[in-house]
Amino acid sequence: MTETDKDQCDLLDGLRRGRPAAGQDPVKRSQIIEGARRVFIDKGFEAASMNDITREAGVSKGTIYVYFANKEELFEALIEEERGTIFKNMYDMLDRADDLRETLVKFGKVLALKITSAKVVQAQRTVIGASDRMPELGARFYERGPKRGHDKVVAFLNAAIERGLLKIDDVDLAAYQFTELCLAGLFRQCIFAYRTKAPSQDEIDHIVRSGVGMFLKAYGTERLATEESTQTIALEAKS
Amino acid sequence: MTETDKDQCDLLDGLRRGRPAAGQDPVKRSQIIEGARRVFIDKGFEAASMNDITREAGVSKGTIYVYFANKEELFEALIEEERGTIFKNMYDMLDRADDLRETLVKFGKVLALKITSAKVVQAQRTVIGASDRMPELGARFYERGPKRGHDKVVAFLNAAIERGLLKIDDVDLAAYQFTELCLAGLFRQCIFAYRTKAPSQDEIDHIVRSGVGMFLKAYGTERLATEESTQTIALEAKS
DNA sequence: GGGCGATCGAACCGATCGGTTCGAATATTT
DNA sequence: AAATATTCGAACCGATCGGTTCGATCGCCC
Numbered sequence: 001m002t003e004t005d006k007d008q009c010d011l012l013d014g015l016r017r018g019r020p021a022a023g024q025d026p027v028k029r030s031q032i033i034e035g036a037r038r039v040f041i042d043k044g045f046e047a048a049s050m051n052d053i054t055r056e057a058g059v060s061k062g063t064i065y066v067y068f069a070n071k072e073e074l075f076e077a078l079i080e081e082e083r084g085t086i087f088k089n090m091y092d093m094l095d096r097a098d099d100l101r102e103t104l105v106k107f108g109k110v111l112a113l114k115i116t117s118a119k120v121v122q123a124q125r126t127v128i129g130a131s132d133r134m135p136e137l138g139a140r141f142y143e144r145g146p147k148r149g150h151d152k153v154v155a156f157l158n159a160a161i162e163r164g165l166l167k168i169d170d171v172d173l174a175a176y177q178f179t180e181l182c183l184a185g186l187f188r189q190c191i192f193a194y195r196t197k198a199p200s201q202d203e204i205d206h207i208v209r210s211g212v213g214m215f216l217k218a219y220g221t222e223r224l225a226t227e228e229s230t231q232t233i234a235l236e237a238k239s
Numbered sequence: 240m241t242e243t244d245k246d247q248c249d250l251l252d253g254l255r256r257g258r259p260a261a262g263q264d265p266v267k268r269s270q271i272i273e274g275a276r277r278v279f280i281d282k283g284f285e286a287a288s289m290n291d292i293t294r295e296a297g298v299s300k301g302t303i304y305v306y307f308a309n310k311e312e313l314f315e316a317l318i319e320e321e322r323g324t325i326f327k328n329m330y331d332m333l334d335r336a337d338d339l340r341e342t343l344v345k346f347g348k349v350l351a352l353k354i355t356s357a358k359v360v361q362a363q364r365t366v367i368g369a370s371d372r373m374p375e376l377g378a379r380f381y382e383r384g385p386k387r388g389h390d391k392v393v394a395f396l397n398a399a400i401e402r403g404l405l406k407i408d409d410v411d412l413a414a415y416q417f418t419e420l421c422l423a424g425l426f427r428q429c430i431f432a433y434r435t436k437a438p439s440q441d442e443i444d445h446i447v448r449s450g451v452g453m454f455l456k457a458y459g460t461e462r463l464a465t466e467e468s469t470q471t472i473a474l475e476a477k478s
Numbered sequence: 479g480g481g482c483g484a485t486c487g488a489a490c491c492g493a494t495c496g497g498t499t500c501g502a503a504t505a506t507t508t
Numbered sequence: 509a510a511a512t513a514t515t516c517g518a519a520c521c522g523a524t525c526g527g528t529t530c531g532a533t534c535g536c537c538c
């Protein structure tokens with residue numbers, strides 16, 4: 001939050017105070033992007049028309065071209081925003097140093113829930129489809145989205161290793177394995193529209209618990225087993 | 240000679256002998272589809288133009304519309320063919336009842352190699368992008384491609400269970416887990432154009448071996464361990 | 479060798495595309 | 509209230525789209 005301080009000013013007090021310079025009103029900008037979202041996301045880049053967006057956003061075409069140089073730039077701005085909202089806060093729980101297994105389960109469930117939700121699936125489809133003609137866009141989406149999440153998982157695993165709970169040779173690979181185990185085919189099914197509906201909570205729970213179990217069986221240490229059984233005993237004593 | 244006679248002739252011998260009926264020549268049909276492949280695959284459905292395909296196929300536009308009713312139908316025919324060639328023979332090795340671990344490794348490597356190859360990635364991207372506007376197309380692609388492969392993996396795992404080598408509660412889930420472990424993030428990286436090149440043989444080998452190890456550690460039985468150590472001893476005795 | 483028919487190729491259709499232009503309308507500042 | 513500047517809305521641009529039409533052409537079959 002450095003260069004956009006001025007922009008954020010207008011956002012902070014919520015209201016529009018003073019007339020913004022041409023193409024500088026964040027409210028109108030959001031309005032345009034919101035219209036663009038509705039059109040781009042469910043038609044794809046090519047099939048979406050600027051006239052559709054004009055209609056959907058309730059903003060004149062001329063105004064759109066004051067805020068965005070062309071169709072491609074508007075699309076990129078939209079994708080950038082989508083990426084931000086999709087991955088925001090998704091990895092927060094990895095910051096806490098709670099019980100390892102339950103943290104992994106919780107995180108895995110949030111991950112699977114998010115990635116397979118109808119809206120996010122559509123957004124990803126749009127990005128993937130556009131990656132044919134704009135590879136850098138897809139790459140940046142991945143880099144600033146899934147890749148950053150992956151890095152956080154790596155950091156989390158390293159912390160667990162340091163605590164002596166895990167033993168992993170290739171942490172990077174292990175992080176991918178964990179993520180994929182939590183999705184277990186759901187991503188591909190959703191992205192290809194084979195699944196018409198997002199998976200249920202129960203299904204995700206089942207998958208994630210199985211995946212975490214597999215993961216810990218492979219990488220968990222003696223110490224982890226000890227701690228877990230201790231906790232189990234404590235729990236049993238409680239009841 | 241009546242029309243039916245001519246049709247029978249063409250059906251009997253695979254080659255072009257005599258003039259095929261309009262829109263019935265398999266050679267020309269392939270020629271059209273080949274042009275369509277080049278254009279559709281690297282531009283996507285919307286951005287591809289029928290004039291491009293005309294040029295690329297070296298076939299007049301009128302002729303194309305004799306063979307295919309419209310752009311969508313041609314696209315569907317292409318995708319159907321692509322699906323066929325991509326998944327053909329991919330799962331053959333699962334039919335043999337060789338050493339379990341090495342069969343899984345071999346299969347996993349072929350799978351990862353294929354799915355992440357530049358051509359297949361592009362094709363998948365095209366299908367995914369088109370799944371926005373033609374969900375049934377994406378669904379059928381998945382169903383007759385990845386899904387059939389998945390079913391074969393399930394069957395293979397069931398056979399191994401019967402042989403007492405594996406113990407699995409949810410075989411369907413296990414099959415997904417295995418597949419995803421073999422890909423371990425590669426699919427997402429490729430599909431989003433984050434990876435510009437397909438992964439190397441070495442990388443795939445590393446990933447698959449790790450994944451198979453994890454899988455067998457989770458689902459392998461005592462008997463599997465015994466058999467494997469026996470084989471190891473036999474190998475050592477040989478050398 | 480004559481006729482039948484598939485293909486060619488180019489012109490053509492109406493529609494729509496991304497993008498521009500410009501006067502009218504609107505709202506803010508002084 | 510006058511001056512100023514953003515937005516509106518609709519017309520407009522050239523290009524291209526998917527799809528059709530039709531006479532010219534060429535090759536197979538009788």
